[in-house]
Amino acid sequence: MDLFEKDFDVIVIGGGNAGLCAAISAAEQGAQVLILESAPKIYRGGNSRHTRNFRCMHRTEKFPLTGRYDEEEYFQDLIKVTGGKTDETLARLVIGQSEDCLDWMVEHGVRFQPSLSGTLSLSRTNAFFLGGGKALVNAYYRTAEALGVEVSYDTEVTDVKLEDNRVTEVCCRYQEREYRLTPKAVVVASGGFQSDIDWLADAWGPAARNFLIRGTPYNRGVVLKSLLDQDVLSVGDPTQCHAVAIDGRAPKYDGGIVTRLDCVPFSVVVNRDCERFYDEGEDVWPKRYAIWGRLVAAQPDQIGFSIIDSKSIDLFMPSVFPPIKADTLDELAKALELSQDGLKSTIEKFNQACTEGTFFPTELDGLSTRGLEIEKTNWARPIDTPPYYAYSLKPGVTFTYLGFKVDKNARVYSQKGPIDNLWAAGETMAGSILGQGYLAGFGMTIGTVFGRLAGGEAGSHVH
Amino acid sequence: MSIDTSLEAKRQIEICNACRYCEGYCSVFPAINNTKVFDKPSLTFLANLCHNCRGCYYACQFTPPHEFAINLPGILAEQRQESWQEFAWPRGFGQLFHRSGLAISLLVVIGAALMIWLINLLPGQENAEGFYRLLSHQTMVLIFIPAFLLPIFALVKSTRDFWASINGSALQVTHIKDALTTALSLKNLSGGHGEGCNFEDEDRFSLARTHAHHAVFIGFSLCFLSTSVATILHYFFNNPAPYDLISLPKLFGIPGGILLSVGSAYLAYLKTKADPELSSPKVWGGEMAFIVLLFLVSTSGLFLYILGGTSWLAELLAFHLGCVLALFLLTPYTKMVHGIYRVAALLRDAQLKSRT
Ligand SMILES: Cc1cc2nc3c(=O)[nH]c(=O)nc-3n(C[C@H](O)[C@H](O)[C@H](O)COP(=O)(O)OP(=O)(O)OC[C@H]3O[C@@H](n4cnc5c(N)ncnc54)[C@H](O)[C@@H]3O)c2cc1C
Ligand code: SF4
Ligand code: SF4
Secondary structure (H helix, E strand, C coil), X not given: CHHHHCCCCEEEECXXXXXXXXXXXXXHCCCCEEEECCCCHHHCCHHHHHCCEEECCECCCECCECCCECHHHHHHHHHHHHCCCCCHHHHHHHHHHHHHHHHHXXXXXXXXXXXXXCCHHHCCCEXXXXXCHHHHHHHHHHHHHHCCCEEECCEEEEEEXXXXXXXXXXXXXECCEEEEECCCEEEECCCCCCXXXXXXXXXXXXXXXXXXXXXXXXXXXHHHHHHHCCCECEECCCCCEEEEEEECXXXXXXXXXXHECCCHHHCEEEECCCCECCCCCCCCHHHHCCHHHHHHHCCHHHCEEEEEECCCXXXXXXXXXXXXXXXXXXXXXXXXXXXHHHHHHHHHHHHHHECCCCCCCCCCCCCCECCCCCCCCCCCCCCCCCCEEEEEEEEEEEEECCEECECCCCEEEECCEEEEEEEECHHHHHHHCCCCCCCCCHHHHHHHHHHHHHHHHHHHHCC | CCHHHHHHHHHHHHHHHHHCHHHHCCCHHHHHHCCCCCCHHHXXXXXXXXXXXXXXXXXXXXXXXXXXXXXXXXXXXXXXHHHHHHHCCCHHHHHHHHHCHHHHHHXXXXXXXXXXXXXXXXXXXXXXXXXXXXXXXXXXXXXXXXXXXXXXXXXXXXXXXXXXXCCCCCCCHHHHHHXXXXXXXXXXXXXXXCCCEECCCCCCEECHXXXXXXXXXXXXXXXXXXXXXXXXXXXXXXXXXXXXXXXXXXXXXXXXXXXXXXXXXXXXXXXXXXXXXXXXXXXHHHHHHHHHHHHHHHHHHHHHHHCXXXXXXXXXXXXXXXXXXXXXXXXXXCHHHHHHHHHXXXXXXXXXXXXX
């Protein structure tokens, strides 16, 4: 292809949020930039396509954010979810720069909207993209192209070659032909490895084959592996991934936000053997959302069933698939291919353990079961009013934690020290900051801050 | 209304209802959030509320080939079309002219032929000036009064049926104010940020279509005003056509004609650039023919003014009047009718919003 004959200063691997911020920043330094993106144009933008907001510090009220959100509060929120597994310097760098990102994003075409209905709790901390992440990605592609950035879709980078702690070659495949490019600088922004199911199964165990991947099928960690094999330094637990419980009927890849299920707190959750395995009412759902991926992953066949009755059907955001519905528990068990006696007995036991009290769907109401091995500590109401409804639950992987270790300039290191012309941004280095857990909206903040840094550094390196 | 369209619209809207990312683009998504069941009346209402700005298509992470196969502008356009055809009176006319550009063209030809025939057959007005010499004022009135009133009757009937079908209730002044401001400003084509819609160049936001539409709307209104003023002058002030350049009919008519002509040409051009799959491809021909008809009405009117003193007068007059006749008669059965359904849907939206 003609494009590969040209000389480029900077190659950006991956055209998601981080890659685009990097490409734009490098081009603004005057560099000739090429983005290599493995997806076709319609699927460009990786997981960034599925996002809806980014978390933004702000000392004064600023559209679309309400109130104030200062560095310290932001940092403490992060510490809570990561259990302290975070690099404080880098974390504070991201948080501090997030405030400036809002204006930068608007200048580069991103538009915002007040927080979406049903997400009022995020209106102070998270700025919502008008139209969501794909609209953001589209705007950045337009801005990048106006700056002269070239994009090659359907182009997978297969290898990044290092010699003397420098990138000497970027190998890629386009329409079944191999090309070798020799840019002056490289920014890696190709995400994690969660879509390589074999790798996931190696890391997590065979159960991972039953996991669903919430985002793009193209983040297969090819570049990550190529570089880690050449003694590049990594961070993040290589065996861990962030997973939430999503609708078991979701597609294997790219089901996105709409496959989430919010019914768990109002339900009884059983596994394939009709046994309950965790307190469904432990806390309000957003706070407990993330642990259910792991919980379901630990069950036989990595599947769970959330069962409610008609009292609760209108209490949560609708999911993309209609619930399975039946007039009796027997029929419900049949539809779910569960043991009829097993399900009935678990529900009966649960119903008997329910106590009198007032039910408040929106706050911890203390309405608890009494006398069960695993109590349900809030919102415990008997499942007794037909029709009955059920959703199947499966683990849905959001991202993996393994990534490149970078410094505060986004530079990538090998065992010999900083690599002369290689930077990383986004999910592929987020493990440097997020050791475990996840803070809503932080992925896009990391990608924007580090994308700008990496692109700016790479751009000024070549001039 | 076809069951397939409704089922498919319901399927897609339920996905949007679980997503809501596009909430900021237009009135449709907030209305979806406030809808409990997606039955036929609510789908018809939502479909007519949609202005086909296409923002939600280019922003959607679930468009084909994704298995969720979301194309909300497309399915809402189908649903909307079906409702226009269903509520058209008589229904068969709606089905014919919405779809068929050929039928529209034929009607124009028939209209023009009729005029030629009348010009040759009837004596005209002897001591009158301008085109009344060829076709008397009386003849024109005899043709155009029914051609004006019949469509109005049809429109009133369709509007009432539509309003009842979407469960519209008694209107308040605030609803009317809200709906008219939204309609006239084309707020639902603004993308929520005021930068316009996605039409002629994929996901690029642009005000081109908004501007073209404003030109057509204002141009058409001025032409209509010009004709109304002329009628008043004729009957009440004994001041028949032709008029001087500095006269009310001309001061409205000439800028109106130019705006309508330029605006419709621009709309037609934009339409050739837009992806037909994001609208109802079945009616592309009918819609295009209708835009061309708008262009012909205004342009032939302008030519009639410029070349009125030449030997082309008879042909130009016949063609222009044929176009105007077709436009009038077709109003209830072509894209022209969208204005009425849009405003009705916006009124209903204003009602529903004021309740919550
Ligand atoms: C359903 C869902 C919702 C989310 N919502 C939010 C949210 O609201 N807010 C938030 O902050 N975070 C959210 N996240 C997390 C967020 O998506 C990521 O943190 C962020 O998108 C990472 O951006 P990135 O640019 O690093 O990676 P990506 O956006 O995934 O981009 C990586 C790109 O690299 C390309 N690529 C991969 N391998 C190669 C290769 N070998 N050669 C060439 N190209 C390659 C891919 O095709 C892809 O386009 C969400 C994640 C999911 C799955
Ligand atoms: S069109 Fe797509 S992105 Fe927009 S609300 Fe619907 S599903 Fe979500
Ligand atoms: S096409 Fe535009 S007006 Fe119609 S639903 Fe989508 S965003 Fe709203």
